[in-house]
Amino acid sequence: LAKTTQPISMDSYEGQEVNITCSHNNIATNDYITWYQQFPSQGPRFIIQGYKTKVTNEVASLFIPADRKSSTLSLPRVSLSDTAVYYCLVGDLTLNNAGNMLTFGGGTRLMVKP
Amino acid sequence: DAEITQSPRHKITETGRQVTLACHQTWNHNNMFWYRQDLGHGLRLIHYSYGVHDTNKGEVSDGYSVSRSNTEDLPLTLESAASSQTSVYFCASWDVANEQFFGPGTRLTVL
Numbered sequence: 001l002a003k004t005t006q007p008i009s010m011d012s013y014e015g016q017e018v019n020i021t022c023s024h025n026n027i028a029t030n031d032y033i034t035w036y037q038q039f040p041s042q043g044p045r046f047i048i049q050g051y052k053t054k055v056t057n058e059v060a061s062l063f064i065p066a067d068r069k070s071s072t073l074s075l076p077r078v079s080l081s082d083t084a085v086y087y088c089l090v091g092d093l094t095l096n097n098a099g100n101m102l103t104f105g106g107g108t109r110l111m112v113k114p
Numbered sequence: 115d116a117e118i119t120q121s122p123r124h125k126i127t128e129t130g131r132q133v134t135l136a137c138h139q140t141w142n143h144n145n146m147f148w149y150r151q152d153l154g155h156g157l158r159l160i161h162y163s164y165g166v167h168d169t170n171k172g173e174v175s176d177g178y179s180v181s182r183s184n185t186e187d188l189p190l191t192l193e194s195a196a197s198s199q200t201s202v203y204f205c206a207s208w209d210v211a212n213e214q215f216f217g218p219g220t221r222l223t224v225l
């Protein structure tokens with residue numbers, strides 16, 4: 001079971017780039033790295049997922065080094081609406097293996113200030 | 115649009131009562147999950163299902179049960195509610211792209 005470690009909280013200002021790092025030293029070969037965003041009183045929302053190297057979509061980038069023991073979520077030019085909790089989830093959602101990975105860590109509480 | 119819904123959104127019950135929380139998804143996903151989230155903490159997996167008639171225990175399954183009679187629904191039952199089960203409950207479903215879609219949550223208070 002891949003355990004993840006993230007900073008408890010981070011502060012930033014509007015317009016800045018924010019990088020949140022997740023440590024997952026015992027990541028398995030078949031594991032993917034997925035990041036979720038959660039606003040108060042809402043369910044988590046998928047942001048981005050990757051296996052190795054770099055993945056980019058319209059809202060974020062995900063950087064994964066060659067050893068895959070950590071990953072960094074990069075949010076470009078954050079705004080006040082990006083204030084939320086961000087969770088890193090590591091595991092393999094393939095059939096018959098879902099239960100082994102579905103453990104969320106405590107997440108990182110990002111506060112974006114004006 | 116496809117979606118995942120939960121009901122009720124808020125529930126207050128008494129210790130010892132049986133409570134059932136509903137989860138319904140129209141994504142036609144085979145895989146569905148139930149989590150609980152306690153104040154200031156991440157989500158913990160209660161039960162999950164890979165398809166009709168399949169159910170599996172998660173990290174914190176004691177005191178909870180699920181059944182899967184069709185693809186769309188995975189109700190979560192608390193057989194005898196306890197104060198320790200006061201929490202926010204999230205249902206999720208998952209497609210083959212490894213992305214989970216979460217419902218809006220049910221806030222349960224056990225008095």
